[in-house]
Amino acid sequence: RMQKEIDAVIGRDRPPTMLDKLSMPYTSAVLMEVQRKANVISFNTPHRTLQETSIAAILSQLTTVLDDPKVFTQPTCFNPDRFLDDDGKSFRRAQVASLVPFGIGKRQCVGESIARMCLFLVVTSLLQRYSLLVPDNGEPPDLTPTYG
Numbered sequence: 001r002m003q004k005e006i007d008a009v010i011g012r013d014r015p016p017t018m019l020d021k022l023s024m025p026y027t028s029a030v031l032m033e034v035q036r037k038a039n040v041i042s043f044n045t046p047h048r049t050l051q052e053t054s055i056a057a058i059l060s061q062l063t064t065v066l067d068d069p070k071v072f073t074q075p076t077c078f079n080p081d082r083f084l085d086d087d088g089k090s091f092r093r094a095q096v097a098s099l100v101p102f103g104i105g106k107r108q109c110v111g112e113s114i115a116r117m118c119l120f121l122v123v124t125s126l127l128q129r130y131s132l133l134v135p136d137n138g139e140p141p142d143l144t145p146t147y148g
């Protein structure tokens, strides 16, 4: 479905641009689901207080949200459609708001927009030119997470 959307919106004769993203809701939903399932920072950055307080430091774990069945139904399934309304074009705002791979609040990742831009341009460029397949008689990649 993502490659169909790439073919329909970008075609094969030019590289993707960020303007294309506005017309590619399914691709956006795939990238959101990739960031939910392949969260690169399971334990968020540690923070500490500057003044004496009863709380010394908080180590928040983003995975507790990204893999919470109360927030994302069947969290072990890779399902980009969870971010899209039934029309396949508009986004489910509550689901998108719960996607927090960049943290939240004052110290949220300052590189979020450049990271999201790179994800879109690199992944669509790859899938525009290549199909990624499991080899004949091969196994799909092992997605068992590694702790830490």
Ligand code: HEM
Binding pocket: 040, 041, 044, 045, 101, 102, 103, 104, 106, 107, 108, 109, 110, 111, 112, 114, 115
């Ligand atoms: C997919 C890629 C990335 C992910 C998932 C990510 C995620 C995060 C997370 C979870 C934090 C901690 C937020 C918190 O403390 O609550 C963070 C902080 C930060 N990130 Fe990223 N990041 C990404 C890419 C980038 C890039 C490309 C840059 C720079 C161009 C960047 C620069 C920073 C900086 C400077 C901070 C510290 C912000 C602060 O403490 O005020 N990140 N990032």
